[in-house]
Amino acid sequence: MKNLIELVIKNFKLLFRNKASTLIFILGPMAIVLLLGLAFNSADLYGLKLGVYSPVYNSLNNDLLGKLSGQFTITKTDSSQQCIDGVKLSDWHVCLVFPSDFKITGNNTIDFYVNPTKMNLVYIITNMLSAQVSSESEEISTVMVETILQKINAIKIEIEKDEPIVNDIKSRLGSAKSSIDKTYSDFSALDLKFSETDFRVEQIKDKITSIRQESIKINKANANNTDSNSQSMIQNAYADILVNITALDSDIANLSNAVKSTKDKLGAVSKLQDSTNSGLTSASSEITQSIEKINSLQESIKKIKEQVAVSISAAHIVKPINTEIKTITSEKRYTGFVFPLLIVLLLMFGGIFLGSILVISEKTSRAYFRNLILPVRRITFVLASYITTMIILLVEVAIVLGVAYLFTKTPVSPSLALLVLMIATVFVFIGLMVGYFSKTTEMAMLLSIALVALFLFFSNIILPIEAIAYLKEVAVYNPFTIATNIVKENILLDIGIQLQEKYLLMLFGYFAIIFVATLLAEKFSKSHA
Amino acid sequence: MGAEEKREILLKVENLNKNFGRKSILNSLNFEVNKGEIFGIIGTSGSGKTILLKTLINFHRPNSGKITFNETNQKNLGFRKFFGFSTQESCFYPELTTLENLHHFGKLYGIKGKLRKERIKELLNLLELEECTNMPASQLSGGMQKRLDIACSMIHKPKLLLLDEPTVELDPLLRHSVMRLIEDINKKEGITIIIASHLLGGIETLCNSIVILHKGEILESGSLDKLREAYSGDEELLLRTDGDQKKVLQFLDKRKKMLGITRIADHGNKCLTIYAKDSEKVAHYLLPVLRHLKEKIIELKLSKPSLTEIFTSVISKKKRGADKK
Numbered sequence: 001m002k003n004l005i006e007l008v009i010k011n012f013k014l015l016f017r018n019k020a021s022t023l024i025f026i027l028g029p030m031a032i033v034l035l036l037g038l039a040f041n042s043a044d045l046y047g048l049k050l051g052v053y054s055p056v057y058n059s060l061n062n063d064l065l066g067k068l069s070g071q072f073t074i075t076k077t078d079s080s081q082q083c084i085d086g087v088k089l090s091d092w093h094v095c096l097v098f099p100s101d102f103k104i105t106g107n108n109t110i111d112f113y114v115n116p117t118k119m120n121l122v123y124i125i126t127n128m129l130s131a132q133v134s135s136e137s138e139e140i141s142t143v144m145v146e147t148i149l150q151k152i153n154a155i156k157i158e159i160e161k162d163e164p165i166v167n168d169i170k171s172r173l174g175s176a177k178s179s180i181d182k183t184y185s186d187f188s189a190l191d192l193k194f195s196e197t198d199f200r201v202e203q204i205k206d207k208i209t210s211i212r213q214e215s216i217k218i219n220k221a222n223a224n225n226t227d228s229n230s231q232s233m234i235q236n237a238y239a240d241i242l243v244n245i246t247a248l249d250s251d252i253a254n255l256s257n258a259v260k261s262t263k264d265k266l267g268a269v270s271k272l273q274d275s276t277n278s279g280l281t282s283a284s285s286e287i288t289q290s291i292e293k294i295n296s297l298q299e300s301i302k303k304i305k306e307q308v309a310v311s312i313s314a315a316h317i318v319k320p321i322n323t324e325i326k327t328i329t330s331e332k333r334y335t336g337f338v339f340p341l342l343i344v345l346l347l348m349f350g351g352i353f354l355g356s357i358l359v360i361s362e363k364t365s366r367a368y369f370r371n372l373i374l375p376v377r378r379i380t381f382v383l384a385s386y387i388t389t390m391i392i393l394l395v396e397v398a399i400v401l402g403v404a405y406l407f408t409k410t411p412v413s414p415s416l417a418l419l420v421l422m423i424a425t426v427f428v429f430i431g432l433m434v435g436y437f438s439k440t441t442e443m444a445m446l447l448s449i450a451l452v453a454l455f456l457f458f459s460n461i462i463l464p465i466e467a468i469a470y471l472k473e474v475a476v477y478n479p480f481t482i483a484t485n486i487v488k489e490n491i492l493l494d495i496g497i498q499l500q501e502k503y504l505l506m507l508f509g510y511f512a513i514i515f516v517a518t519l520l521a522e523k524f525s526k527s528h529a
Numbered sequence: 530m531g532a533e534e535k536r537e538i539l540l541k542v543e544n545l546n547k548n549f550g551r552k553s554i555l556n557s558l559n560f561e562v563n564k565g566e567i568f569g570i571i572g573t574s575g576s577g578k579t580i581l582l583k584t585l586i587n588f589h590r591p592n593s594g595k596i597t598f599n600e601t602n603q604k605n606l607g608f609r610k611f612f613g614f615s616t617q618e619s620c621f622y623p624e625l626t627t628l629e630n631l632h633h634f635g636k637l638y639g640i641k642g643k644l645r646k647e648r649i650k651e652l653l654n655l656l657e658l659e660e661c662t663n664m665p666a667s668q669l670s671g672g673m674q675k676r677l678d679i680a681c682s683m684i685h686k687p688k689l690l691l692l693d694e695p696t697v698e699l700d701p702l703l704r705h706s707v708m709r710l711i712e713d714i715n716k717k718e719g720i721t722i723i724i725a726s727h728l729l730g731g732i733e734t735l736c737n738s739i740v741i742l743h744k745g746e747i748l749e750s751g752s753l754d755k756l757r758e759a760y761s762g763d764e765e766l767l768l769r770t771d772g773d774q775k776k777v778l779q780f781l782d783k784r785k786k787m788l789g790i791t792r793i794a795d796h797g798n799k800c801l802t803i804y805a806k807d808s809e810k811v812a813h814y815l816l817p818v819l820r821h822l823k824e825k826i827i828e829l830k831l832s833k834p835s836l837t838e839i840f841t842s843v844i845s846k847k848k849r850g851a852d853k854k
Binding site: 003007014018 | 588609616618620639
């Protein structure tokens, strides 16, 4: 233990004796972090340039450019080629070429020309431009849809206005039908049956004939009457009877004619009744059908009313599904999101570079051989280098965390401290391993840079690797990715280490492998002394 | 040097082999290092000196052979307290001060506070580093850096100090100073020292025993005298007189065979160099003759073969042998 402390003290003495190395060791990684912090300490992006070409500038593209000018420095060019060449020459990041008839109803395709070699920037800018253009398109659509909605609303009012009329017609038709039906019913109830025999004209005639015959008989019998008075009287009566019978015959003849006439008239009425009934039935049927149609019309009106009565806004029609990205953290600035990344970057850069520089400095030191023949175990030297690097690294991280706490109130939990310790250990041992494997400072630096580049490549820093199938598989095992994920989860999502078992096991696995490799590399490096 | 009487073996190497892949670096090495002596391993660059030193401390594991240290298990971590190692390039933290470096390595060797302070004081005194205790090591001169490196290697009072090319890249004055320092350390601290170097100047006067290493093989080993015995070259005798040297030359010509003279070089300014197997024997015979001839001796210089000459001879002999094969 005393040896370990002595070696650590010696390492610090050596580090601080050389001012240049002190600056590099202490301030280098912090300067990187500071610069990155400043670069990302905003939700906006600055200094993005946009080249624009449009044969004609109208209110539509001027309006769009006006909006874009808030985020981009816009340069109007004289030709589309000049605009595209500007992208090639990096005069601006993206070129927008409007069609000659750029209007809502015309050709409204805007061409974006981007430089694919600047992939990350291109993604950011095209996303921003697309967002702005979409916003403008949305506004235009909203206006158009609002006009349509106004017209639909006018139709709705008109329909609502006509609806009572239809109801009234229906009501009136209903009344008319009732009247017709009643008339039909009453008319049908009329009894127009007529029978001549009911007047018993023939029986009356027969009885009159019988009376006449009887009268004749009486008169004939009277002729034998001995009583002249009575005979005369009977004769007179007989004459009167004959006169009355004759009158009666005439009346009966008239009655018979009248009956016949009545019969004929009733026959005509009956025929009229039949034809009227048929007409009434037909009218009733027509009215029924009309009512049904009106019912159908009413249904339609009701449905139309319901359809147009949907209280929907133009914004809903233009953008029926709204996406609102709600972060699961309250962080607003890029620094907040980038902060875990910065911490891990610091740990990775610091751990690998400090570790490898410390070891290679020791190996190329004039005292190296003496160290190898000292009665001190080799692992003590490895641990001394580890502790020295860790102390420097943890001081740097503490400063960064302290500054972060002051400005962003990022909490530093004990679990975060533990994670930082674990991650730093892995990267420091990678650095030590690189140092022991290397024969020269140049080799150590190249190896460190290569490793850091490899870790960065297989992460999301350079490429959106999580979207690339095969690389994604590899990226999962990248210690930098693992470290970034656990620190992100810890800081931004407040996930405790007990839920990060998988990541921690992977980190521990890395540590075990690298620790053994470091010891082997250290043993191997001795033979070069 | 003071350990000559005792001859207690501190380190014994038997049939040591070390390969890197298929390349043989050390090949069947055998030697012993006595306690308290300064042991030199000399060889050309790439002969395997540094690897031999690192193999001795078990930094490189030998492929075969045996290295035995006195009462110490080489595989224990505690073994590292047994030796100190100073490499060719100074091995400390240039950014730290002299004092900080010593405290740092002292702590890592497990030396407690007060003892450590005392030890550092001793070393600063011994290695004459007191004036630069608070100077960053990078600002020390080359010689001082070497001293600091040796101090760091000795902070824990090792029984064995291995110095790999301790004088390389130092100017002659500093080289001499470091050699004197090594001698002091050996004498004052009683530490056994193994020096590996391809710079032979000073080693011959410093080391009790030397091995000549060439392409991973020991060509010769032993004390300097023993090496000289194995030396196949001539010794030199330089003679400068003020008179006519013709008679001297005649005398020597007649007795060339008897005196073992291989060659006489007349430099023309009354100066001769006589090459013989035994220059002392030549001088022994020549001095009465010169007195008889009444030649006034201005300069008479006997020179034994230097370690460089022995080394060159041994290597050349090896190369000739290899060429013959």
